[in-house]
Amino acid sequence: MTNSNLTNTVAGPVIQPVIQTRGLTRTFTARKQTVEAVRGLDLEIAQGELVAFLGPNGAGKSTTLRMLTTLLPPTSGSASVAGFDVATQSRQVRQSIGYVGQGNAAGHQQHGRDELVSQARAHGLSRMEARARAEELIADFDLAACADRKVSTLSGGQRRRMDIAIGLVHRPRVLFLDEPSTGLDPQNRANLQTQIQRLHAETGSTIVLTTHYLEEADALAGRVIVVDHGQVIADDTAYNLKSSLxxxxxxxxxxxxxxxxxxxxxxxxxxxxxxxxxxxxxxxxxxxxxxxxxxxxxxxxxxxxxxxxxxxxxPTLDDVFLNLTGRSLREDNDTATDTALASTDETLEEIAA
Ligand SMILES: Nc1ncnc2c1ncn2[C@@H]1O[C@H](COP(=O)(O)OP(=O)(O)OP(=O)(O)O)[C@@H](O)[C@H]1O
Ligand SMILES: [Mg+2]
CATH class of the missing domain: 3.30.70.790 (UreE, C-terminal domain)
Structure with missing residues (x-):
């Protein structure tokens, strides 16, 4: 028996968080103005958690996700995902994660089905496995009507569903979804929530998502992290956050x-x-x-x-936010749906490239 096993037997298993940040900070300087997008984030997320980042426009949600997915280097502080450092072991981090960015993936000239198969092949699945996985995702995300069309010709909501299917193709251990349901109609939003819950229940993967939909965070996430001005202002279950009010x-x-x-x-x-x-x-x-x-x-x-x-x-989560900041999350987010799809971001495809 090794020392660490002995320690574990006595003190219980030492469970390393799958996501850990220490003083994670990102500053942008544009037109001589400095924006502190993320300010000293200390975070620990355990394997199997389903966590929602909730916060108004510009709170730093996407910047945090982009640092955790190695797309953006931190200005200071550190972060590890799946045991790998985002700054020095970015390749290993990328192999462990799935990421669906806030914007739509642009320029897929392939047909939907072929895109899914290629992505699955890029992740090492055999041709047969890749085809089977593509069919599974087409069924799960109601993409049958899109499978034989070029991805670039799909509607915003259809492309969003395709992006999410692509993010899930390799059944990642850690999945980051930046506003997955923005731009979806209510039926597809409900369906997406079911798929996320199913994925979480079946694979035990860790899922971190951002959302503007308070009801979504409430219904879906075991833990809600409320962010504002680049800092965590509350971190608890939705139930506890509301009960405290x-x-x-x-x-x-x-x-x-x-x-x-x-x-x-x-x-x-x-x-x-x-x-x-x-x-x-x-x-x-x-x-x-x-x-x-x-x-x-x-x-x-x-x-x-x-x-x-x-x-x-x-109490609602909006009340929690109002109580913490003096502002309503709903008011702040009135423009979220309009702006979210207009912004650009990277998809797994670019990560894999
Ligand atoms: N590349 C960039 N250059 C300059 N400023 C940036 C850049 N990316 C983000 N920012 C700024 O950093 C802050 C946080 O942005 P971020 O995109 O992380 O917010 P968010 O919480 O994801 O907002 P939203 O809900 O609108 O998606 C904002 O003030 C934003 O303008
Ligand atoms: Mg964002």
């Missing part, structure tokens, strides 16, 4: 004076609650709000502040 009770009154009086009363009885008054409406963010609300309304009625409307909503 409490429910939002909205009370509607007949006039502003009653709303103000009610807010004052609630402030005295629940000092821990965050209370805001807007016109004849009072919002109260408080843990256990759902359970608390009926008694609250009853107490206010007894005191003469009659509530004519009440809503209780569980």
């Amino acid at each position: 409490g429910d939002l009770i909205t009370l509607g009154f007949y006039d502003q004076a009653t709303a103000a009086a009610a807010a004052h009363r609630v402030r005295r009885s629940a000092p821990e609650a965050q209370i805001k008054t807007l016109g004849d409406e009072v919002t109260i963010r408080v843990a256990g709000g759902r359970e608390l609300a009926p008694a609250l309304v009853a107490d206010l009625a007894v005191a003469g502040d009659r509530v004519h409307r009440m809503e209780v909503a569980g």
